[in-house]
Amino acid sequence: MDNKILEEIIRLNKDKKPFCTVSKINDDNVEIIILDKKELTDIQKLAQDALLKDQLIITNYKNEELIINPFNPPLNIIIVGAVHISQYLSKIAKLLDFDVTIIDPREAFASKERFPDDKVINSWPEDCFENLNIDNRTAIVTLTHEPSLDDPAITYALNSSCFYIGALGSKKTHNNRIERLKNSGFSEDKIKRVNGPIGLPINASKPNEIAISIMSEIIASLRHHNYLDLDMRDDWKLR
Amino acid sequence: MSNIEVLSKANDWINAGHKVALATVLKTWGSAPRRAGSQLAIRDDGHMIGSVSGGCVEGDVVANALELFDNPKVKIIDYGITNDTAWEVGLACGGDIRIRLEILRSNG
Numbered sequence: 471m472d473n474k475i476l477e478e479i480i481r482l483n484k485d486k487k488p489f490c491t492v493s494k495i496n497d498d499n500v501e502i503i504i505l506d507k508k509e510l511t512d513i514q515k516l517a518q519d520a521l522l523k524d525q526l527i528i529t530n531y532k533n534e535e536l537i538i539n540p541f542n543p544p545l546n547i548i549i550v551g552a553v554h555i556s557q558y559l560s561k562i563a564k565l566l567d568f569d570v571t572i573i574d575p576r577e578a579f580a581s582k583e584r585f586p587d588d589k590v591i592n593s594w595p596e597d598c599f600e601n602l603n604i605d606n607r608t609a610i611v612t613l614t615h616e617p618s619l620d621d622p623a624i625t626y627a628l629n630s631s632c633f634y635i636g637a638l639g640s641k642k643t644h645n646n647r648i649e650r651l652k653n654s655g656f657s658e659d660k661i662k663r664v665n666g667p668i669g670l671p672i673n674a675s676k677p678n679e680i681a682i683s684i685m686s687e688i689i690a691s692l693r694h695h696n697y698l699d700l701d702m703r704d705d706w707k708l709r
Numbered sequence: 710m711s712n713i714e715v716l717s718k719a720n721d722w723i724n725a726g727h728k729v730a731l732a733t734v735l736k737t738w739g740s741a742p743r744r745a746g747s748q749l750a751i752r753d754d755g756h757m758i759g760s761v762s763g764g765c766v767e768g769d770v771v772a773n774a775l776e777l778f779d780n781p782k783v784k785i786i787d788y789g790i791t792n793d794t795a796w797e798v799g800l801a802c803g804g805d806i807r808i809r810l811e812i813l814r815s816n817g
Contacts, residue, residue, distance in 0.1 A: 471731065472814040476720045483713045495735075496783050498811045526746030528735060537735065537809070539746045541712065567711045 471500040486543040490517040495535040544569045550623040551613035552580035558681035560588050595623040609634035609688045634691040636668035712748045715759035719750035728753035729813045730774035734761050741804035761808055781812035
């Protein structure tokens with residue numbers, strides 16, 4: 471690989487473009503593959519596969535062993551509620567290479583003093599979610615336990631391809647939430663996508679501990695594509 | 710530490726006139742702390758950024774890189790419990806990893 475390719479890699483990532491580097495196993499020439507057209511070539515299909523798996527693949531292509539290394543744009547986390555937990559969750563998410571967006575219409579919460587380094591959107595979820603780029607590399611977390619703020623965000627989340635939805639609140643709060651979602655037409659199966667009470671049960675009690683428990687659950691969802699079906703999750707939740 | 714941060718730093722080092730090697734995890738078997746695709750950049754004075762394991766083999770990868778600077782080529786290195794070098798380098802995790810090492814070229 472030469473530094474021209476390096477600079478191209480850095481530029482594409484800055485533009486938040488997904489791409490792969492491709493090289494022969496014993497050759498240091500590198501090509502960059504971008505999925506720019508609807509009709510994908512064979513090599514672009516392999517690149518797409520690597521990007522979806524988010525993992526390097528080695529494949530035999532035209533009798534050559536090829537290394538395809540995917541570079542996905544950063545993961546995103548959208549946090550509804552500029553609350554105390556969000557201050558820690560944002561920091562932890564950034565450590566894990568997530569791009570963070572915090573949404574709260576209440577200016578006293580979403581202040582620059584509380585979130586000096588964050589992208590904070592000062593509006594209601596229903597007014598801003600449409601303009602957010604929500605994809606299968608996005609996690610959506612609601613932390614206000616105020617239905618007027620959380621529910622519209624959860625509704626958008628359930629209609630999106632985001633990989634994780636979590637909602638703060640006790641079991642009772644969550645059961646009430648499930649009832650409201652049912653009444654607004656969501657099936658039970660679909661509502662199961664909402665992780666509530668949010669986070670892995672590590673007996674977290676302080677805001678920073680709860681942030682760790684939430685982020686741990688997000689990682690579990692990211693790395694186990696069938697996380698929602700895992701028995702482990704039910705066991706944990708019952709404790 | 711994402712690969713992009715590793716490659717950005719590698720690029721900075723090249724622009725500052727250093728020679729830089731790049732190690733990439735090609736494959737892992739069994740328990741290994743870093744996924745395939747993970748990268749480690751090594752500067753010609755031994756500084757490094759990123760990782761290819763939990764610290765088990767980085768030292769040996771750096772030593773290999775320093776040798777490779779004088780004779781740039783792609784080198785594939787296997788580490789694992791089935792490999793003789795494992796007893797010296799030691800993969801505490803009990804897994805096997807294959808690493809590809811190359812020298813980054815500077816084209817001005």
